[in-house]
Amino acid sequence: WRHSFLLALGATRGKNLFEGVTLTAKYFFDAVGAGFDGSLTYRQIEEPADIAKHPTALRDVKEKARMLVGPFLNRKKILFVCRENACRSQMASAFARYYAGDRIEAESAGSQPISEINTLMVEVMKEKGIDMAFRRTKSIEEVLGYMKPDSIISMGCGEECPYIHGVPMQDWNLSDPSDKPIDFMREVRDEIEKRVEKLTKNLH
Incomplete structure (x- = not known):
């Protein structure tokens, strides 16, 4: 794109x-x-x-x-959120940019962001040809300071995710792979990729 x-x-x-x-x-x-x-x-x-x-x-x-x-x-603005903004939401926003960067302005954020992204996440995304090493974690408040999303997609942060009047929200309810083995990280990565691909195909 x-x-x-x-x-x-x-x-x-x-x-x-x-x-x-x-x-x-x-x-x-x-x-x-x-x-x-x-x-x-x-x-x-x-x-x-x-x-x-x-x-x-x-x-x-x-x-x-x-x-x-x-x-x-005129791209659709989508905010992907999770708790730490170290794994799931980072992967989701990266795949959204990869598959539909010409139609989606994707950002990611965390309700309780930690200081650095997950190194295993960086490794498994590299297997897909996507470089994540330059990324940093962000809070939801930080991202909302410069972006008004058209929709919010939660990876599974539940009630900690923001409610913005008039902005539709989905919950993908994906398991947190941050403290799991690399094979589980790959499973979550692949599931996120499938959902993002479906999202981009249904985007109007």
Whole structure:
């Protein structure tokens, strides 16, 4: 669901001026898993103020920005919550971003967050090709400070989960794998993945 776009300027007006940089950009964006959505290139831009004088550049850029950014601004906001925000809700939000990051803005939080994410969780998510090492735990209050969710999905934190008027809530009631063997962590991971996949398929 990653998108990329090239904006390039050149001082001369050669016909093939941007072929090299466009090819390089395509290779780079492909390497980071981003689809190439085109480019805007402008010739004979010699001075800093020249681009401002271009008859269509500003309008072109605004139109492309609306095209690329618009869908992201309309994504459904989902908050996944659990008690510690160290395992289950972290995995759920990661899978939601992985499978439907273009349609879902996913966050995770905990009713009683601990200081660090679970290392076994990081390990089993790495098996799925998802890097969790950079993630940190957050409280529900912290996330609600910058995000108003369209829905809340609890992993099983019960009455400790927040009630927000007008925001629907689901409870997946998943067992906490934080102090269990790695095989149990994998079972919970796989169950979360299945539920997230189903969620994304039914998303309107």
